[in-house]
Amino acid sequence: MSRIVVCGESLVDLVLDARGRDSDARGLAPLQPAPGGGPFNAAIALGRLGSSVSFFSRVSTDHFGDALMASLGDAGVDTALVQRDPAPTSLALATIGADGSAAYSFYVEGTADRRVTDPGSLPESVGALAFGTLSLVLEPGASVYAQMMAEHHDRGRLVMLDPNIRSAVIDDADGYRRRFTEWVRTVDVVKVSDDDAEWLAQGPHGSHPQDWLDAGVAAVISTRGPDGIAVSTASGTVAVPAPPVDAVDTIGAGDTTVGALLHWLDRHDALGVDAVRRLTDDDWRAAAAFAARAAAITVSRAGADPPWAGELTSD
Template sequence: MKEIVVCGESLVDLVAHTGGLAPLRPALGGGPFNVAVALGRLGSAVSFCSRVSTDHFGDELVASLRAAGVNLSLLQRDPDAPTSLALASLGDDGAASYTFYVEGTADRRVVDPGPLPGTVGALAFGTLSLVLEPGASVYEQMMHIHHAQGRLILLDPNIRTPVIADADAYRRRFLSWLPSVDVVKVSDDDADWLAAGSDGSRPADWLDAGVGAVVTTRGGAGLAVTTGDFTAEVAAPVVVTADTIGAGDTVVGALLHWLGAHGSLGAQAVRDLDREAWQAALSFAARAAAITVSRPGADPPWAGELASD
């Protein structure tokens, strides 16, 4: 089985329901961290490339990765910088809004790990790690290098507007990544935000730039994929939602797991998938995400919680 390397931040979410002053509930998180945990729990060979503080929160993050079966050989520890924090406020519908505390934190001090093992078939990037310097430039360089070496690249921008100082500059930078990206995953809100402004773009533009497929999460409306040849959609399973934290990250992890299990972790292989295969992949990802939203916090499913696919 080919290995997947997930690149980006980990952090601690301090979760509060809006409209009250109940005690904050800490939860381990960060988009890339959640993706790595999801992949590990599903049984993929996965490594996490990041920099994690040696503070108490950092130790808890590392312990959670280890418990999920994530390979930590690419993980860097930092004794001089704290763990990033996010204040997540939940609305009545379970949707979260975020405020971030990331100045001088460990994850943005990541350094390039150098050449990766030949067993690595794919890398995933996203969220804060592609915004906050100097780490953003490190990950950007890795994206281009490893795509040029023939590895599959998945990008989930997972837009967090509070940390984006210049929206138009970010949109231009996003476009610069696309020739080195095979799969883009966005929420419908992400897609709308990326389309705005003088430098806005849409999925059709991303496909023209060289992306093989655009996967869109649409909340209760399910998932869709758009390629140069077709669009395919699947419905979301009906569940009682605890909150939506980690749902999109679970989609990314489950999608990459499905691709790996079906021999499609490759730039050309993912472009060769037909409509039926994409519907199977999206159905698997939707079922995984439904489990995550049915329980509080980013708590992706284990392989045994999903019927084989």
């Protein structure tokens, strides 16, 4: 079993349900704090599913940071690579709309996770790394993660990227899109939502999934909400539907998809640069179906709460 290293921020989601549930006499609903952050959620998903996974980030020594570390430990995620810092934990206000979708605003100035430093060499057992979300935007940490993507891709390790676009924290949209076209040259699997793909296609430096495949990406995973998941490779596109579910909210659904896909690849000896390129359309269909089932469980309950291995069968 190869070790997977998930790289990027952890934060605390302050969840506000705008649907009026539990509101007080003034119509104000209480804020519910919950562990979060795209890479953090993906690492939790991998740990709960039983993969050998490490989290690389810089986590505050404040109360929230201690709670984040405890959540990682509870999920079986190795934290030996985590750096600690007295700077505060990043916060995200996640507002749940009428359809269960979440809108975000962020409080990230001077926070611990953006101060991450180069971890140096990684253990030989590491077969794959995953990156994404705010960690690719907020400097100086963003440059550290970008360098890691290039370095470990050159070393022959599988690299997965989930940009998970949060436009509210991207001051220079064209600059981000330009950097994204550079990143995909060092990436094997890209996961995007339909909204991500639409945003990345805009402007003078916009690009599309076919451009990423042409640049050397082996597979583009597109999440389409209730319409399921599609996988595009050099041989074409396959798609699977989303399982029917009573949605509570969408927090963590895409992050669960990342974790579940990496878990499936690991369990099917495909956690490698060459191996992932040898997967057939049927293989990708099975991987996407497994990820869709995992994401559906997350959507069925409040907050980013990925499934445990016993909650779904592994195909």
